[in-house]
Amino acid sequence: MAVYPLVFEPIYKGKIWGGDRIFRRFARIRRIPGPIGESWELADLEEDQSQVRNGPCRGSTLGDLRRDWGADLFGEVEPFEGRFPLLVKYLDAQTSLSVQVHPSEAVARRLGGQVRVKHEAWYVLDAESGGAIYHGLEPGVDGRTFREAMLTGQVDGVLRDIPVVAGDCYYLPSGTPHALGAGVLVAEVQTPSDVTYRTYDWGRIDPTTGRPRLLHLDQAIECIDFSSPSPPPRQGVLSVGNEPGEAASLARCECFEITRCLVSGGGQGAIELYGCPAVWMMLEGAGEILHGGDGESVRIVAGDVVLLPAALPKPVIRIGQAATWLKVTVPPAKS
Helix, strand or coil: CCCCCEEECCEEEEEEEEECHHHHHCCCCCCCCCCEEEEEEECECCCCECEECCCCCCCCEHHHHHHHHCHHHHCCCCCECCECCCEEEEEEECCCCCEEECCCHHHHHHHCCCCCCCCEEEEEEEECCCCEEEEEECCCCCHHHHHHHHHHCCCECCEEEEECCCCCEEEECCCCCEEECCCEEEEEEECCCCCCEEEECCCCCECCCCECCCCCHHHHHHHCCCCCCCCCCCCCCEECCCCCCEEEEEEECCCCEEEEEEECCCEEEECCCCCCCEEEEEEECEEEEEECCCCEEEEEECCCEEEECCCCCCCEEEECCCEEEEEEECCCCCC
């Protein structure tokens, strides 16, 4: 079967800290009750598989396509421990997320299995007045100070508190203590891992159990490098050529790169894939991706996440009016 642009059904995750802004922002019909904290838009994990919602592969999972399309999907990109190398979400923090840490490379290698390294980045879609994130540690914080702060809830002066506004992008390498603050809505890009070590939960009680949620302080501390300064929250923004409209690289690491593309009016332009797949997160506006040179197309609207396989023939983006999207790519395998 010839490859084509793929759009997937969201996988919604109820969270104690969630809300309903994902549905309101993207005009989605809500069919699931309770606070929704996460919408998984592209996932290839053991227990969570995105399902295609368009075209001949409708109903197939991303894992099915990984196996069936092989190099036509991946091109020069290698799977991440056998899986598609990106996990893409929207997160809605009505209240603050727990303070948490993701497995470091050393811990992931030692434990193996589903414990995989988890690098991620947040692109801020909306933030209420005073919205902030916690990103890393203040200078001089050691393991003992961190443990005491997590046990007592005295996080001021220990966690780095960063005000945020829409359009900001923050990189969170594995092993970085972090939390999304109340009133912040983000697009999240990460490596395919769902292991989180929770260190502090703001004294919340889980209404489903009547008890505090489980903490993983010892595991988290093992993942933090207290001997090195926390990484800078934001990377330098670099202008990018060879993209439709105005483009800027916002975050880069060995696992992914995030580029923001803006088109202020209608237009059409070729999409360069360079032998690698790309994931587009349409944040504002709408467009149409033409492919194959014979008029075939896939329409995408705000909130849609589309996967462009590496072997997609002659892709072109056509925008009717203004649009903004994130282009997420994975570096090709080193020869």
